[in-house]
Amino acid sequence: MVRRPETANEQITGIAAAESVDRRRQAEQEIDDAERSVRATFQQIVQSWAAQAAYDRAEAASDDLLQRLQAIRTRLEQGGLSVEQQQILDKQPVYAQTVATFQTAEKLITATLEQAEQLREIPLDEWDGVVDTPSVDKARQTHVAR
Numbered sequence: 001m002v003r004r005p006e007t008a009n010e011q012i013t014g015i016a017a018a019e020s021v022d023r024r025r026q027a028e029q030e031i032d033d034a035e036r037s038v039r040a041t042f043q044q045i046v047q048s049w050a051a052q053a054a055y056d057r058a059e060a061a062s063d064d065l066l067q068r069l070q071a072i073r074t075r076l077e078q079g080g081l082s083v084e085q086q087q088i089l090d091k092q093p094v095y096a097q098t099v100a101t102f103q104t105a106e107k108l109i110t111a112t113l114e115q116a117e118q119l120r121e122i123p124l125d126e127w128d129g130v131v132d133t134p135s136v137d138k139a140r141q142t143h144v145a146r
Helices: 005-078 083-090 092-121 134-145
Strands: none
Touching: 005 083, 083 092
């Protein structure tokens, strides 16, 4: 509200200055947001380039391996490799997977046996005062039998 006409100009100028400061802060905030967005987008582009380069290297290595495999097959065929022998060689990935599966199973079995062996370390006197249930009785009898 304007109370005196002399101060009206000052009030209008003050309001305009405050609005100008608010607009400037808002513009600076928008510029900062845009700069952050550009930085983030550029980082994503660089990561994309790095991923594409890694993919290209992996693809080239894969192609090289396929060419080597074909060259070896050709040499083996020229050296008298039979169809049956080639079929065995073609099944190598299956054999490798089978070996890996058995190795994993062996590790799991060994770990389980080691954990079960730790049960033998429980002293018999700790079974005293344990609630008698069929499971506890069976465990006690198994432990005593060993």
